[in-house]
Amino acid sequence: MNKNMLGSRERPSTYLNLPYYLHTYLGQLPDPPLSPKTNQPIGPEALAPLFPMELVKQEVSLEKEIPIPDEVRQLYTMFRPSPLLRAKRLEKALDTPAHIYFKYEGVSPVGSHKLNTALAQAYYNKKEGIRALTTETGAGQWGSALALACRMFGLSCHVFMVKGSYEQKPYRRTVMKLYGATVTPSPSDTTHAGRAFLKHFPDTRGSLGMAISEAIEMAVTKPHTHYALGSVLNHVMLHQTIIGQEAMRQMEKEGEYPDVVIGCCGGGSNLAGIAFPFLAQKLSGRVKHLRVVAVEPTACPSLTRGVYRYDSGDTAGMTPLLKMYTMGSDFIPSSIHAGGLRYHGDSPLVSFLYHKKRIEAAAYDQLDVFAAAKVFAQNEGIIPAPESAHAVKHAIVEAIRAKEEGKKKVILFNMSGHGLLDLEGYEQYMEGKLKRE
Amino acid sequence: MNKNMLGSRERPSTYLNLPYYLHTYLGQLPDPPLSPKTNQPIGPEALAPLFPMELVKQEVSLEKEIPIPDEVRQLYTMFRPSPLLRAKRLEKALDTPAHIYFKYEGVSPVGSHKLNTALAQAYYNKKEGIRALTTETGAGQWGSALALACRMFGLSCHVFMVKGSYEQKPYRRTVMKLYGATVTPSPSDTTHAGRAFLKHFPDTRGSLGMAISEAIEMAVTKPHTHYALGSVLNHVMLHQTIIGQEAMRQMEKEGEYPDVVIGCCGGGSNLAGIAFPFLAQKLSGRVKHLRVVAVEPTACPSLTRGVYRYDSGDTAGMTPLLKMYTMGSDFIPSSIHAGGLRYHGDSPLVSFLYHKKRIEAAAYDQLDVFAAAKVFAQNEGIIPAPESAHAVKHAIVEAIRAKEEGKKKVILFNMSGHGLLDLEGYEQYMEGKLKRE
Numbered sequence: 001m002n003k004n005m006l007g008s009r010e011r012p013s014t015y016l017n018l019p020y021y022l023h024t025y026l027g028q029l030p031d032p033p034l035s036p037k038t039n040q041p042i043g044p045e046a047l048a049p050l051f052p053m054e055l056v057k058q059e060v061s062l063e064k065e066i067p068i069p070d071e072v073r074q075l076y077t078m079f080r081p082s083p084l085l086r087a088k089r090l091e092k093a094l095d096t097p098a099h100i101y102f103k104y105e106g107v108s109p110v111g112s113h114k115l116n117t118a119l120a121q122a123y124y125n126k127k128e129g130i131r132a133l134t135t136e137t138g139a140g141q142w143g144s145a146l147a148l149a150c151r152m153f154g155l156s157c158h159v160f161m162v163k164g165s166y167e168q169k170p171y172r173r174t175v176m177k178l179y180g181a182t183v184t185p186s187p188s189d190t191t192h193a194g195r196a197f198l199k200h201f202p203d204t205r206g207s208l209g210m211a212i213s214e215a216i217e218m219a220v221t222k223p224h225t226h227y228a229l230g231s232v233l234n235h236v237m238l239h240q241t242i243i244g245q246e247a248m249r250q251m252e253k254e255g256e257y258p259d260v261v262i263g264c265c266g267g268g269s270n271l272a273g274i275a276f277p278f279l280a281q282k283l284s285g286r287v288k289h290l291r292v293v294a295v296e297p298t299a300c301p302s303l304t305r306g307v308y309r310y311d312s313g314d315t316a317g318m319t320p321l322l323k324m325y326t327m328g329s330d331f332i333p334s335s336i337h338a339g340g341l342r343y344h345g346d347s348p349l350v351s352f353l354y355h356k357k358r359i360e361a362a363a364y365d366q367l368d369v370f371a372a373a374k375v376f377a378q379n380e381g382i383i384p385a386p387e388s389a390h391a392v393k394h395a396i397v398e399a400i401r402a403k404e405e406g407k408k409k410v411i412l413f414n415m416s417g418h419g420l421l422d423l424e425g426y427e428q429y430m431e432g433k434l435k436r437e
Numbered sequence: 438m439n440k441n442m443l444g445s446r447e448r449p450s451t452y453l454n455l456p457y458y459l460h461t462y463l464g465q466l467p468d469p470p471l472s473p474k475t476n477q478p479i480g481p482e483a484l485a486p487l488f489p490m491e492l493v494k495q496e497v498s499l500e501k502e503i504p505i506p507d508e509v510r511q512l513y514t515m516f517r518p519s520p521l522l523r524a525k526r527l528e529k530a531l532d533t534p535a536h537i538y539f540k541y542e543g544v545s546p547v548g549s550h551k552l553n554t555a556l557a558q559a560y561y562n563k564k565e566g567i568r569a570l571t572t573e574t575g576a577g578q579w580g581s582a583l584a585l586a587c588r589m590f591g592l593s594c595h596v597f598m599v600k601g602s603y604e605q606k607p608y609r610r611t612v613m614k615l616y617g618a619t620v621t622p623s624p625s626d627t628t629h630a631g632r633a634f635l636k637h638f639p640d641t642r643g644s645l646g647m648a649i650s651e652a653i654e655m656a657v658t659k660p661h662t663h664y665a666l667g668s669v670l671n672h673v674m675l676h677q678t679i680i681g682q683e684a685m686r687q688m689e690k691e692g693e694y695p696d697v698v699i700g701c702c703g704g705g706s707n708l709a710g711i712a713f714p715f716l717a718q719k720l721s722g723r724v725k726h727l728r729v730v731a732v733e734p735t736a737c738p739s740l741t742r743g744v745y746r747y748d749s750g751d752t753a754g755m756t757p758l759l760k761m762y763t764m765g766s767d768f769i770p771s772s773i774h775a776g777g778l779r780y781h782g783d784s785p786l787v788s789f790l791y792h793k794k795r796i797e798a799a800a801y802d803q804l805d806v807f808a809a810a811k812v813f814a815q816n817e818g819i820i821p822a823p824e825s826a827h828a829v830k831h832a833i834v835e836a837i838r839a840k841e842e843g844k845k846k847v848i849l850f851n852m853s854g855h856g857l858l859d860l861e862g863y864e865q866y867m868e869g870k871l872k873r874e
Contacts, residue, residue: 005442078522078818085515089589107544109818111857148818152526171860178814178863377615381515381546381585420548420857423608426615 004250006081012245013073014065015120015238018276018349021283023062030352033320034310042320049220050227051235052128055121058235066238072123075152079108079115080242084250089379091399098402099256100395102415103247103274104382110175112385112417113273114145114230117239121228122149131224132156136186136211139165139339140172141385141417142230147181157181160188160214164205165339171421186211193217193316207332208343209315216318231267232313232322232347240273247412248277258290258412260398264390265294265303265361266340268347274414279358292359293398294350295390297341297369299437300333302326303354303361311345324351334437336366337425338386362394367436369393370429373419385417386425441687443518449682450510451502452557452675455713455786458720460499467789470757471747479757486657487664488672489565492558495672503675509560512589516545516552517679521687526816528836535839536693537832539852540684540711541819547612549822549854550710551582551667554676558665559586568661569593573623573648576602576776577609578822578854579667584618594618597625597651601642602776608858623648630654630753644769645780646752653755668704669750669759669784677710684849685714695727695849697835701827702731702740702798703777705784711851716795729796730835731787732827734778734806736874737770739763740791740798748782761788771874773803774862775823799831804873806830807866810856822854823862 022029032041047056058066068076087100105113125133133155137143143159150157159181166173166185176183184190186206187197193213197204204210219227229236244261251257261278263271275292282290294303302325311326313319326345327333333342345351353359366386373389375396376382384392391413402409419426428434459466469478484493495503505513524537542550562570570592574580580596587594596618603610603622613620621627623643624634630650634641641647656664666673681698688694698715700708712729719727731740739762748763750756763782764770770779783791790796803823810826812833813819821829828850839846856863865871 109820151815152818170864171857174860174864174867175820175857177867178811178820180815374615378588378617381589383546383612383615420608420612423611427607427611430611430614 004084004253006246006249010249011081012068012242014067016065016241016245016277016280017061017063017238018280019234020062020064021280025283025285026356030348031323033322036312036317036321046320050216052124052130052226054124054128055235058238059233068242069123072119075119076242081246081250082107082243084247086254087376087380090376093375093379094396094399094403096399096403097407098399098409098411100399101251101256101258101410101412103243103412104415105243106382106415106418110141110144110148111420112141112145113240113243113270113414114142115148116242116273117230117236117269118145118149119152120239122146122153122155125226126153126155129224130155130226132158132222133226133228134158134160134215134218135228135230136160136208136215138162138208138342139169139422140176141340143181143183144172144175144179145230146228147176147179150181151179158218159183160186160211162186162206162208162211186214188214191217207315209329212314213316213318231269231343232345234349236269237272237276237347237349240269241276243273243414244275244277247274251412256410257287259409260291260293260411262293262295262391262394262398262411262413264341264387264414264416265296265346265350266343266387268350270387270414270416271350272347274412275359279353293394294354294359294361295394296361296363297336297338297390298363298365299336300327300342300344301363302344302346304363308351308355313345322348324348325354337422338366338369338390340387341390364390364393365436367429367434370426370434372396382415383419383426384415385419386422388414388416389419391415441521441690443683443686447686448518449505449679451504453502453678453682453714453717454498454500454675455717456671457499457501458717462720463793467785468760470759473749473754473758483757487653489561489567489663491561491565492672495675496670505679506560509556512556513679518683518687519544519680521684524817527813530812530816531833531836531840533836533840534844535836535846535848537836538688538693538695538847538849540680540849541852542680543819543852543855547578547581547585548857549578549582550677550680550707550851551579552585553679553710554667554673554706555582555586556589557676559583559590559592562663563590563592566661567592567663569595569659570663570665571595571597571652571655572665572667573597573645573652575599575645575779576606576859577613578777580618580620581609581612581616582667583665584613584616587618588616595655596620597623597648599623599643599645599648623651625651628654644752646766649751650753650755668706668780669782671786673706674709674713674784674786677706678713680710680851681712681714684711688849693847694724696846697728697730697848699730699732699828699831699835699848699850701778701824701851701853702733702783702787703780703824705787707824707851707853708787709784711849712796716790730831731791731796731798732831733798733800734773734775734827735800735802736773737764737779737781738800739781739783741800745788745792750782759785761785762791774859775803775806775827777824778827801827801830802874804866804871807863807871809833819852820856820863821852822856823859825851825853826856828852
């Protein structure tokens with residue numbers, strides 16, 4: 001699409017592992033996960049029932065880079081390299097001297113960046129003889145990605161979908177079914193955990209926490225079955241670095257380097273994907289003036305208003321304790337349309353970077369986010385996913401600031417997905433039905 | 438995405454005009470449009486109230502090629518060149534010696550090829566001082582494309598959307614509104630025609646024919662306002678040839694040339710877009726063995742079961758009479774999910790080619806079409822629009838035939854759009870709710 005297309009030899013052949021850079025140049029690493037029972041650091045054996053050994057190793061790796069398996073690279077050609085586009089019409093509409101670039105992950109068949117890690121996770125599981133994966137999904141972006149990835153590697157896929165979304169958002173459910181996945185509204189009567197939830201809260205419309213419990217229980221109790229997570233963990237951040245690595249090479253072809261890199265931030269894989277390769281350059285002293293901004297909703301402001309402490313990854317307390325910025329694992333955010341940003345915590349790596357003031361954070365109300373997304377769509381055509389629209393909002397803020405300061409500024413943000421399955425939110429916004437939090 | 442990416446100098450700079458090739462190498466042209474009042478060939482003045490003079494000229498041009506305006510080429514970079522992908526996993530699943538390539542137009546921000554002509558039409562209208570465009574839309578693919586194109590050129594856009602679709606398919610309506618278009622369910626009380634329809638058929642859920650009448654009436658009666666059509670006419674076929682021109686250059690980079698080129702066929706712009714550049718080579722004797730197949734639904738089989746005669750382009754008889762394969766302008770096809778293929782006639786150019794046996798046609802029931810689309814999605818990830826799924830179905834038929842005959846065969850089809858706003862049809866298919874016609 002653009003002049004910055006990457007030839008086959010210019011495409012990343014490895015994932016970039018940020019912990020290497022933290023260890024080498026900062027001499028520090030995030031505090032390790034703890035067992036919820038002993039409060040002691042967990043070993044690989046704690047994760048082995050859920051994840052294949054290759055992913056467990058990636059979770060704690062201090063290698064500089066990890067090769068992308070050939071089979072995964074081959075599947076990435078379905079949609080990668082994704083385009084790096086310059087939002088010239090938006091620049092003109094804002095009358096800004098800033099150059100606004102975005103990496104467009106919506107060209108993936110499932111419409112978002114989630115497929116980058118889904119394919120890698122399915123591959124490593126398949127290689128270890130696993131036959132089925134379970135997972136949870138809210139709005140369904142992650143569930144769709146894992147469903148397709150499982151299909152590509154001949155694995156069964158069982159998705160526990162938050163009941164409210166299952167009923168209200170039938171279309172991503174249809175996508176998962178089309179790829180051959182089994183989709184169960186959660187809580188369900190197919191697991192002990194689900195039956196307990198139903199007994200205690202018969203009218204519940206479910207939550208991610210409940211769905212995680214069901215998915216983990218099924219993975220642990222069924223033979224040849226593992227669990228897969230779409231964000232938060234180190235290996236997920238790792239796989240998403242393909243986004244930023246491509247973007248860096250594409251920016252180079254444009255003769256530019258970003259002054260600021262922006263990603264929306266729920267669990268953190270979106271931000272990590274675009275920003276970690278640039279942060280690695282900054283940590284190693286190869287660039288000086290780079291800023292990175294994580295953008296979150298005011299409805300779930302874990303970085304900007306949360307506390308940096310150990311907390312559980314799920315509501316029921318089944319996961320290891322993770323050191324992260326958190327609203328508390330019992331926090332229930334209001335039902336904003338950016339379902340992917342409604343996580344109570346943040347990736348330990350992203351949290352560590354924020355704690356060390358290596359990245360910044362900003363939070364916006366969804367009304368302002370939809371307003372920004374509309375301006376973007378009217379100028380660039382692409383309708384952003386509500387999650388990605390948070391990055392759009394902050395990119396516009398940075399561009400307006402550049403104008404006020406009369407400075408040229410190069411902005412890069414991650415347009416992590418399109419909003420074609422989220423149009424209900426846009427309709428409500430245009431009809432004036434959304435309220436400020 | 439693939440090795441066949443086109444550099445900026447390799448991208449088409451002109452539209453390919455098939456009538457030149459028909460005139461030069463066949464010495465024949467389709468019969469001209471006639472006035473519905475006099476039954477005599479119409480002159481440019483009959484089209485001038487609806488279309489800008491540049492498009493009227495293109496409608497009757499015998500030039501070999503027509504330059505793509507710079508402003509339009511610039512906007513094409515939003516999504517063009519679109520990818521040419523090889524469906525290797527589908528080939529493997531079918532165990533066929535055939536090579537199956539598809540041109541993927543779903544990367545357009547509106548999700549289909551319709552934007553190719555919408556941008557050109559909006560440009561020529563803007564250049565001639567027009568301030569607003571009207572059009573009709575069924576499911577909304579064309580309306581979305583024109584809405585975005587109008588936005589890009591600062592034109593107002595008024596879309597009359599068939600009332601049944603307006604109520605049942607709210608999401609494409611949301612897309613049009615987001616781009617700033619006014620969307621009116623048709624028939625409406627905003628036009629004489631609409632009021633007459635409502636008086637005579639108070640319970641009607643509308644039809645494309647009624648919506649066309651309303652759009653034309655508004656264009657003719659409002660100052661600085663024109664009408665735009667998304668298929669059928671020569672200038673629309675012309676603009677879509679950018680698809681086939683790109684595909685030809687991309688196939689060349691793969692070292693291949695198609696034995697058969699396939700497109701679904703409603704009004705004809707989808708088929709024309711992918712096939713006309715290849716047909717031009719065949720007409721001029723540069724290739725010998727190329728076949729072209731138009732694929733239509735059995736629910737609206739204008740080529741395979743219609744009659745080649747003059748007929749009206751709309752139900753109310755307001756348009757010029759066009760020589761085409763037609764089911765009759767009062768034919769109402771059943772409400773299949775491929776709304777874009779529910780047109781009673783066919784492009785005069787496509788009809789002429791079929792009459793002269795220069796192209797073939799095939800028709801399939803939507804049950805078989807959805808079955809093929811599911812196989813495609815499970816292997817290639819992309820969920821085809823129900824319209825494009827007709828081309829998928831025939832590509833699979835050709836691939837299976839190649840296997841039976843033990844022949845290598847190179848298949849190219851137009852994946853003209855994704856089906857992410859048509860998932861209701863897939864859901865009904867998977868739930869067994871669709872019946873054979």
